[in-house]
Amino acid sequence: MTKQDDLVIAEGFKLAMRRLATTVSIVTTGQSGRWAGMAATAVVPICAEPPTMMVAVNQSASSHTAIREGEYFCINLLATRHRELVSVFGGKVAADLRFAHGQWIEGTGGVPVLADSLASLTCAHSRAVSFGTHTLFFGEVVDIANHADIDPLLWMDGGVATGIRTEIV
Amino acid sequence: MTKQDDLVIAEGFKLAMRRLATTVSIVTTGQSGRWAGMAATAVVPICAEPPTMMVAVNQSASSHTAIREGEYFCINLLATRHRELVSVFGGKVAADLRFAHGQWIEGTGGVPVLADSLASLTCAHSRAVSFGTHTLFFGEVVDIANHADIDPLLWMDGGVATGIRTEIV
Numbered sequence: 001m002t003k004q005d006d007l008v009i010a011e012g013f014k015l016a017m018r019r020l021a022t023t024v025s026i027v028t029t030g031q032s033g034r035w036a037g038m039a040a041t042a043v044v045p046i047c048a049e050p051p052t053m054m055v056a057v058n059q060s061a062s063s064h065t066a067i068r069e070g071e072y073f074c075i076n077l078l079a080t081r082h083r084e085l086v087s088v089f090g091g092k093v094a095a096d097l098r099f100a101h102g103q104w105i106e107g108t109g110g111v112p113v114l115a116d117s118l119a120s121l122t123c124a125h126s127r128a129v130s131f132g133t134h135t136l137f138f139g140e141v142v143d144i145a146n147h148a149d150i151d152p153l154l155w156m157d158g159g160v161a162t163g164i165r166t167e168i169v
Numbered sequence: 170m171t172k173q174d175d176l177v178i179a180e181g182f183k184l185a186m187r188r189l190a191t192t193v194s195i196v197t198t199g200q201s202g203r204w205a206g207m208a209a210t211a212v213v214p215i216c217a218e219p220p221t222m223m224v225a226v227n228q229s230a231s232s233h234t235a236i237r238e239g240e241y242f243c244i245n246l247l248a249t250r251h252r253e254l255v256s257v258f259g260g261k262v263a264a265d266l267r268f269a270h271g272q273w274i275e276g277t278g279g280v281p282v283l284a285d286s287l288a289s290l291t292c293a294h295s296r297a298v299s300f301g302t303h304t305l306f307f308g309e310v311v312d313i314a315n316h317a318d319i320d321p322l323l324w325m326d327g328g329v330a331t332g333i334r335t336e337i338v
Contacts, residue, residue, distance in 0.1 A: 004312050012313035013220035016288035019246055020214070021192045021321040021333055044211040045189070046225040047301035051182035054305075056215040056223075077188055119185035129298075131307070132216035136223075138300070143173050144181035150326050152190040157319050159335040164190055166328040 021156035023118075024078045026089045027055050029063070029070035031110035035099050036066035039089040041155050042134075043075055051141040053123055056134045062095045067137055068128055072109035075139075077118040078153040080162040086153070108143045118152055120145045190325035192287075193247045195258045196224050198232070198239035200279035204268050205235035208258040210324050211303075212244055220310040222292055225303045231264045236306055237297055241278035244308075246287040247322040249331040255322070277312045287321055289314045 028037035042056035107113035123139025197206035211225035276282035292308025
């Protein structure tokens with residue numbers, strides 16, 4: 001089997017990534033009065049001991065510098081009720097006006113925590129690794145807030161999906 | 170706000186991760202006659218130029234050594250029709266018997282590719298980083314096969330979810 005050429009790969013990669021359904025998060029950082037945050041889908045747990053999360057952030061994103069320089073960041077998993085926050089934190093609203101949308105409280109280190117998130121994981125920023133166009137930020141979880149229902153807001157095929165329910169088998 | 174103690178974090182982390190809905194993949198590697206593969210949910214795109222995928226694998230997983238030593242690995246995103254493969258590649262079936270389930274063909278470098286996956290991304294293994302209990306494997310995408318419908322199989326709250334549809338807004 002011959003390898004595909006770069007253009008075919010680039011186009012195929014975009015299409016494949018539309019197929020990868022992920023829970024939408026808002027990654028936040030900063031301290032009182034200087035909060036920053038952005039919608040993110042490339043969020044994964046990478047270790048349970050110690051509990052560690054990773055998020056890949058495009059270096060051209062408005063919040064990239066703030067996350068890189070912050071001592072803490074918070075990964076807020078979104079629920080169906082946060083649907084309007086996707087476009088707000090996805091770039092439709094200027095960086096300094098985003099936190100007027102949603103209920104935000106101050107967490108460990110002063111980072112903004114979404115009060116009614118599906119789950120909010122405040123992380124002590126432990127490592128940053130550049131990788132091409134992106135930076136991978138690693139953080140050890142130091143505070144967690146989980147909220148009632150499991151009703152995640154997904155991103156797939158360029159839009160949102162809701163109403164996800166685990167099947168009883 | 171005071172930080173939570175380790176036990177609270179460990180327990181909260183498990184609960185939070187049940188809330189993070191992800192598309193199930195089967196990560197495969199190996200060459201003809203010596204295939205290895207495992208179900209994985211910690212799969213993310215980390216860069217588009219060059220197209221690069223990352224997967225976090227527990228060092229105790231039966232396929233860990235094969236992936237670490239392989240020149241290529243393939244990330245096969247699962248669709249609803251692959252539901253039975255989750256338990257097969259999740260540990261219920263011995264490593265050497267797994268490929269009797271599902272339709273597997275040989276891809277670039279001899280790695281097993283799921284013929285009717287949602288998308289299969291064959292990656293040239295470019296980097297491995299140890300992180301606590303896990304290893305992060307990075308691979309540059311060298312071959313992609315995307316298939317018709319976008320009907321991902323999700324993992325959430327300890328079970329599968331299907332029938333996900335993007336909403337038109």
